[in-house]
Amino acid sequence: MARNLGPVCRLCRREGLKLFLKGERCFSDKCAIERRNYPPGAHGQSRTRFSEFAIRLREKQKVKRIYGMLEKQFAHYFEEAERLPGITGENLLVLLERRLDNAVYKLGFASSLAQARQLVRHGHYQVNGKTVTIPSYQLEVGDVVSITEKSRTKKVIVEAIEMAQRRGTPPWMALEREQFRGTFKAVPARGDLTMPISEKLIVEHYSR
Numbered sequence: 176m177a178r179n180l181g182p183v184c185r186l187c188r189r190e191g192l193k194l195f196l197k198g199e200r201c202f203s204d205k206c207a208i209e210r211r212n213y214p215p216g217a218h219g220q221s222r223t224r225f226s227e228f229a230i231r232l233r234e235k236q237k238v239k240r241i242y243g244m245l246e247k248q249f250a251h252y253f254e255e256a257e258r259l260p261g262i263t264g265e266n267l268l269v270l271l272e273r274r275l276d277n278a279v280y281k282l283g284f285a286s287s288l289a290q291a292r293q294l295v296r297h298g299h300y301q302v303n304g305k306t307v308t309i310p311s312y313q314l315e316v317g318d319v320v321s322i323t324e325k326s327r328t329k330k331v332i333v334e335a336i337e338m339a340q341r342r343g344t345p346p347w348m349a350l351e352r353e354q355f356r357g358t359f360k361a362v363p364a365r366g367d368l369t370m371p372i373s374e375k376l377i378v379e380h381y382s383r
Contacts, residue, residue, distance in 0.1 A: 231380035234373055241370060242271045243288045248311075253381050264374025265365050272347075272363050275302065276310035278320050282350055282357040283339020284332060299326040314359040321356035 225233070239249045256266035271277065276285075276292040279300055285291035292310040294300065300307065301321050302314070314320070326332055336352065344350040347363040 228380075228383075231376045231383075234376035235380050238268075238271075238372055238374075238377060241372075242274070242277065243292065244271075250381070253377070264378045267377065268365070268368055268372070268374055269362055270313070272368070273313045273315075273359070274310065275300070275307060275312040275314060275320070278314055278348065278357070278359060281345050282320060282348060283336055283342060283344070283352075284320075284322055284355075284357075286331070286335040286338055290331065290335070294326075294332070299323055299329065299332065316359060316361055318359045319356055320359065321354075327355050 235249075238244075239246070242249075244252070252270050253263075253267055256263050256270055259266045272281075276288060276295050279285050279291040279295060280288045284300065285294055295310045295312075296308055298306050298308050299322060301323055302312065302318055304319075304321075306323060322332060344357070345363065346367050347359070347361045349358040349360045351357065
């Protein structure tokens with residue numbers, strides 16, 4: 176599968192906010208946003224007037240990067256969101272939040288979304304007692320995500336759990352840290368998603 180191999184701190188600078196792509200580094204003074212809070216490139220500090228198209232494109236790019244998507248996969252999620260009843264933009268965010276790699280990260284079982292995706296592929300997590308190696312696996316309400324017994328002492332996972340205490344757990348998940356598991360207890364409401372996202376701009380971008 177294709178993936179972004181470039182420096183991820185540039186992505187945060189491009190979008191002008193922390194996307195928490197580098198784990199512990201994002202909480203330190205080494206964070207790129209803290210040091211250079213302007214877009215990368217020779218003209219990053221110059222003032223730029225964005226067109227309506229550019230504003231919608233930037234919003235789509237931002238959400239893609241928050242959830243670690245490439246264009247083809249993200250467009251597939253949008254098409255699926257359109258088919259579901261309800262508001263397309265909110266459906267899109269819910270589909271992205273239901274991904275297994277996202278849940279692993281939000282529960283604090285990995286220090287970044289990229290690390291969560293890699294560890295899922297390597298079989299370090301289970302859903303309802305069965306090992307799942309598909310990062311895009313869609314969780315249902317009531318599903319229990321746990322760390323496999325053999326992986327509970329793995330250094331990167333132990334460090335991630337220790338670091339995660341500063342992030343907290345989202346309200347639609349119930350974490351049982353001592354048991355190395357968490358439950359996807361509800362579909363997140365739009366008000367629970369605190370990242371600065373305007374999903375209406377994404378809908379407008381794909382509907383142009």
